[in-house]
Amino acid sequence: MRVTLLIAWREFMENVKTKGFWIGVLLVPIVFFLIFHISSRLATATPTRYFMLIDQSGEYGGAVATAISREHQRQVMQEFMRYLQANRVDMGGAPPPQAPANQLDQLMDDFGNDEVSALDDWLSNGGLDMALQMARPYLREDAPPFTPPRRQFIAIDPPADLDTSAPPQTIVEYMRPYLNGERRLQHDGTAVPLFALILVPANVAGDVVRPDSLERLMLSDGTPTGVQYWAANLTDTRLSSAIQGSLNNTIRQQEFAAQGIDIQAVRDIQRTRLPLSRLDPGKQLGEAEVSMADTFRQWAPMGFVYLIFISLMQSVQYLLSNTIEEKSNRIIEVLLASVTPGELMMGKLLGIGATGITTILAWITSFFVFLQLYQTVETAAIVQILDVLLSSDLIPYFVFYYLCCYALYAGIFLAIGSLCNTLKEAQSLIMPLIMILIVPVLTMSFIAQDPNGTMARVMSWIPLFTPFTMMNRAAAQPPMVDVVGTTIVLVLTTIAVLWLSGRIFRQGILRTGQPPRIVEVWRMLRRRRV
């Protein structure tokens, strides 16, 4: 035992001293921080888009303009929500003020429901000013003033020499160099790129699709119908989908009017809501309402699965390279004259296991430090979520499955390491294992969505997947038979794997030359003693 600990200590100290270890420890928090930082910056950093509207019909141009204005208001709303969360009065643990949030919810919902009238309400009630007034009692005294985001879509006039009444084909041909970025347009004295050209042809009313016109649509000859949206950038769909929604709204209102339906009644009907409460059967009535924290708790296991996976990949890397170093340097022979192969293997498992745990602890610590230093709305939410996590029963699951997973895979990787003389040889042997390891990561989100479904249950019983899958399901109260049964299978398999790899290790470790074929490995397992 003393010797095992000596070996473990050396492995640990030597790994901790490597550059790779520190890169691993520091890189993850840095990458995490950067992703966090950049993504929150990117949201507001989208460049201003210039579009050009040519309305030959004289009928739908207004709808398009409304759509763009509405898209801007949506941005204002979202910014305002953030502002509100960041600057609301600290209620000392009491739930945050619900009233404005609920009204804002209603507004956001209306936007989501393609309801132009909600925007009308928002604007006619003073829009942002009203919202600010509504929120003022809940804001901290030192709250900075709200700065609405700048407009992201700005209308631009057609070039002076373009005949806007020309056939669409001609206009598009003329505008093509601008759309491709080859030429720029003048706006307020500066040359700006054209993002999109929205062309409403004169006869566009004839293209309106109604249920009875579906047949005609089938016979379309491929020429564009309806409003034409020309843009080189097809990934930013905010403008095009806003326009589409707004156009449909306009058309529908015209239809209502044409059929003699009271538009105001329709608007009211469209804003009618029946709330849906999401409830958790595992809790008492009264606390059963599914909060954001509960939702997070359901998804948190995925984070743990990732953590197990990343840490495992790091640990097995160390196991392989250290074992192969000892083999290729022939240190192994001195070691084996001093310690038994069993002691050597256990020492390695412990030492490198400790390295992995240290890395995880370092990540968690840096994560907390990060949350302390970088306080924003999002991190405040994460702190809440962490409180939920730490008080949940997921931590013991994580510790157990982490250790089992490590022991299971480390045993296999050690055996492989003992058979190879170079990392190159080892790589071809570990390839299938890496494939297997990717499966739980690929299926992770499916299992999180259906934690007690057939796939989740079947995978739980495959020992190589058990730690990942059961961790994934941990928050969903899997059936007792699954928890106990798979745990027994997992523990037994882990013991068997460690025992078998001990045998391979003992014989493989002194081998030189090519890695053995499967048959030889089988012989190693069966042979009593070298």
Added chain:
Amino acid sequence: MSTPVLTLENVTKRYGDFTAVDQINLSIPQGSVYGFLGPNGAGKTTTIRMILDIIRPDTGHIDVLGHRSAMDVRHRIGYLPEEKGLYKKMKVWAIISYFATLKGMSRSAARHKAFELLERYGLKDFAESSIESLSKGMGQKVQVLASIAHEPELVILDEPFSGLDPVNQEVLEQLIKDLSANGQTVIFSTHIMQHAERLCQRLLLITQGRKVFDGTVSEAHAIIPRRVVLETRGDIHSVRQLDGVLSVQEQAPEDGSARANGIRQWELYVKEQADSQQILQHCFENGVSLSRFDFTQASLHDVFVHLVGKEAREHNFR
């Protein structure tokens, strides 16, 4: 003589059809310096690995320090393997200390001993360097120190001299003498005969897994006849007839100018009891003028070549 430190009885090891070690018997007394000699691939390393219980013999018994397995007494054994290697990133003193702690020494004692050894064998300045910054030879010296830091009763060194410069070879010879003077038993394998000749009390010579010689150095010398080397311009025909001369062979003279002057070199193999004075006197009386007269014992090198001979040459270049 006291009880043997190590005995091997009929030890055999096969790898498939290949017999690496064939029926070796051996007994090594305490405190001796014992040389394992043999050509490459003779089975020296396999024998050493079996002694250390890293691999098991197929048949036969090994008794180390009164135990069936070296693993039971591994703290009392020090081992330097043939293929040297150390953890590249570790510091010199730390690696010596680490191996000593694995052999049961306490951390502080091991550390103390490491610095003491480094000082005594001229590596003090490198104590804090990492192994990868050392030359190969220095690394090898460190490894030798690592194998003896725990003061083992039995020290087994596999090819300890290979790769060392002459100065360090001398340091290592001194180290082995120190160990022996301290009552520790040393077994080392080598194919450099001069070291064996200077250091060993007893020798084991194996080839193709079989023992061909086991005895003291002087017994080894006695295996091949003594030689007399002559250089002369004259006719040595009559010398051949002398009693005690077994055979005569002409050799190429070492000195090229001598050959140009018509001087020829002859090697006479003589009986063990033969009197060299008689040969000298014969030459003098018959007017054979000598430019060189050497009466030498056969070197261990010659014994080695004589015993291993043709077989080894064939197997070396297999």
